[in-house]
Amino acid sequence: xxxxxxxxxxxxxxxxxxxxxxxxxxxxxxxxxxxxxxxxxxxxxxxxxxxxxxxxxxxxxxxxxxxxxxxxxxxxxxxxxxxxxxxxxxxxxxxxxxxxxxxxxxxxxxxxxxxxxxxxxxxxxxxxxxxxxxxxxxxxxxxxxxxxxxxxxxxxxxxxxxxxxxxxxxxxxxxxxxxxxxxxxxxxxxxxxxxxxxxxxxxxxxxxxxxxxxxxxxxxxxxxxxxxxxxxxxxxxxxxxxxxxxxxxxxxxxxxxxxxxxxxxxxxxxxxxxxxxxxxxxxxxxxxxxxxxxxxxxxxxxxxxxxxxxxxxxxxxxxxxxxxxxxxxxxxxxxxxxxxxxxxxxxxxxxxxxxxxxxxxxxxxxxxxxxxxxxxxxxxxxxxxxxxxxxxxxxx
Numbered sequence: 001x002x003x004x005x006x007x008x009x010x011x012x013x014x015x016x017x018x019x020x021x022x023x024x025x026x027x028x029x030x031x032x033x034x035x036x037x038x039x040x041x042x043x044x045x046x047x048x049x050x051x052x053x054x055x056x057x058x059x060x061x062x063x064x065x066x067x068x069x070x071x072x073x074x075x076x077x078x079x080x081x082x083x084x085x086x087x088x089x090x091x092x093x094x095x096x097x098x099x100x101x102x103x104x105x106x107x108x109x110x111x112x113x114x115x116x117x118x119x120x121x122x123x124x125x126x127x128x129x130x131x132x133x134x135x136x137x138x139x140x141x142x143x144x145x146x147x148x149x150x151x152x153x154x155x156x157x158x159x160x161x162x163x164x165x166x167x168x169x170x171x172x173x174x175x176x177x178x179x180x181x182x183x184x185x186x187x188x189x190x191x192x193x194x195x196x197x198x199x200x201x202x203x204x205x206x207x208x209x210x211x212x213x214x215x216x217x218x219x220x221x222x223x224x225x226x227x228x229x230x231x232x233x234x235x236x237x238x239x240x241x242x243x244x245x246x247x248x249x250x251x252x253x254x255x256x257x258x259x260x261x262x263x264x265x266x267x268x269x270x271x272x273x274x275x276x277x278x279x280x281x282x283x284x285x286x287x288x289x290x291x292x293x294x295x296x297x298x299x300x301x302x303x304x305x306x307x308x309x310x311x312x313x314x315x316x317x318x319x320x321x322x323x324x325x326x327x328x329x330x331x332x333x334x335x336x337x338x339x340x341x342x343x344x345x346x347x348x349x350x351x352x353x354x355x356x357x358x359x360x361x362x363x364x365x366x367x368x369x370x371x372x373x374x375x376x377x378x379x380x381x382x383x384x385x386x387x388x389x390x391x392x393x394x395x396x
Contacts, residue, residue: 024312027304027380039385042365044179044207044344044376047233049293056296060289075288078295085298086240089306090224091215095277098241099286103206104131106225106241107173109281110202111135113254118143120170125149125156129179131225132204136173144170154178154348154372158186162193171200176208180372182317182344183336184208191220200247206230211313211343211378213306222247228290231343231378233297238290243278257283304379312379313343319383320345320375323390346374355396362392 028034030050040048068074083094100106112135122136126148137146149156149164161172172194177184187203194201202223205214210231216224224242228234243251258264260280262273274280301309318341324330329347348371349355356368366389367374377385 039364041375041377043231043378045367046229052296052300053293056292060292079291082291082295096242098278098281100239102239103225103227106239107135110223113251116142116144119168121145121166121168123147123164123172127151127178132173154181155183158189161190169199173202176203176205177342179207182342182346184340184342187219195220208342213310216242228294234294235290238287259284309379316377317341317345320386344376346372348372358396364389
């Protein structure tokens with residue numbers, strides 16, 4: 001019935017501590033598309049806007065129109081609070097966080113901020129999203145060598161990354177979750193080796209964070225970039241980076257914005273002494289509206305609980321994987337352990353466009369990427385939603 005299909009499948013027991021269904025239903029009420037019978041399984045692309053975010057946007061616009069027309073201090077308070085909540089999510093202090101506009105520029109900041117020498121090497125892989133590739137490919141002009149790890153069945157493992165390390169390897173950059181297969185790489189294993197060998201460890205976490213917990217200290221991550229528009233339920237045009245202080249002290253070549261210096265409001269001093277916090281990497285005027293919206297999303301995450309979100313996401317993924325397998329969407333990847341699962345569940349098929357069109361007609365939103373049908377349900381999605389999608393696939 002199905003040909004050339006690849007999926008990530010795991011035979012793992014259900015969590016012993018189910019998520020509170022009443023809380024799930026409460027969160028679902030914040031997403032109006034559900035009332036319109038739209039099943040949104042596309043959080044790996046762009047998140048829908050919740051009523052919580054819409055209310056915060058309306059409040060922001062009203063203030064800017066009528067009341068607080070130019071309230072920098074209120075914005076600074078919200079910005080600092082938002083950084084603190086990000087820090088709670090990835091286990092760091094808020095002063096290690098800086099806001100940018102997107103994940104790509106986060107990686108550009110890293111690539112341009114390090115002093116490179118001819119012969120330095122960077123390890124990437126062939127299933128990375130371009131945001132984590134192009135900024136580093138440009139360094140070939142400076143004599144930097146790029147080592148691409150070739151994937152097997154759409155997956156690159158931590159062991160393959162580690163085995164590719166050479167004496168001149170200076171940086172390793174990986175995605176927390178690989179955007180096509182949904183494979184979650186073992187960051188802890190790579191980070192341990194990077195720390196031992198003094199290799200800069202960079203992570204593009206956009207396809208994992210918000211669905212799966214991550215600890216920058218536990219995994220010895222030196223640098224992290226993450227847009228807010230996917231699993232984080234924020235808006236497009238806002239991202240954040242984490243920078244380890246030790247790495248920041250070495251990044252003397254990174255561009256300097258006017259708010260990156262210590263005494264930014266002494267406007268005519270022109271003193272290039274930069275801040276010691278990660279704000280040193282903020283270029284200038286920030287996306288105020290995006291930060292206010294993201295602040296509301298993070299409060300929703302805290303209301304539900306970061307650990308509970310991960311539990312719900314993985315429970316959904318395991319159930320989805322098993323149900324897909326029952327109708328023939330199964331491969332040799334059946335035994336992938338839970339630690340490598342994420343919120344993305346995908347399969348590869350030659351009939352991708354036909355399947356995607358059919359699901360769209362059924363008000364099921366997913367992605368078609370490089371021959372993969374990619375589903376990405378979030379923590380407020382339920383097994384009822386998944387059953388509806390599986391039933392729709394039976395009709396193809």
